[in-house]
Amino acid sequence: MRHRHQAAPQQAPWPHRVKRQHCRGLADEADVPPAISQDWRSFRAALVAGSRQARGGEQSESNQTLLHLQDPVLGREAVWAHSIPDAEQGGLLLATRQAPEVLMNDGLEQAVVFLASHGPEGSLGLLLNK
DSSP: OOOTTSOOOOOOSSSOOOOGGGOTTOOOGGGSOHHHHHOHHHHHHHHHHHHHHHHOOOOOHHHHHHHHHHOHHHHHSOOOOOOOSSOOTTOEEEOOTTHHHHHTOGGGTTOEEEEEEEETTEEEEEEOOO
């Protein structure tokens, strides 16, 4: 219960939530084809695979061999993760061998970052494995 002299609690500046019905251009779930909403990973992987064929797909046989050695069950599963040309909110950023040189920070070798926010104003990520 709030008394007259108490101020209303202030909302934190982040994370910012927007109600879907007030956003223009966002599709309702009814507008999304069932095949996409039920299996979005396969749908997304198919889109990326189609674009990858045009530029010649990338594969690391040594990584696949290592995966089979470390976890045979996981090694037999279908791959659904894929690279994309641009960062996306909700995606994972994986450091490459060049990351320490590019970022000028040896501590970011093999870093995994969850991209919580990404837009013209900048990006916000959470470092998951350091």
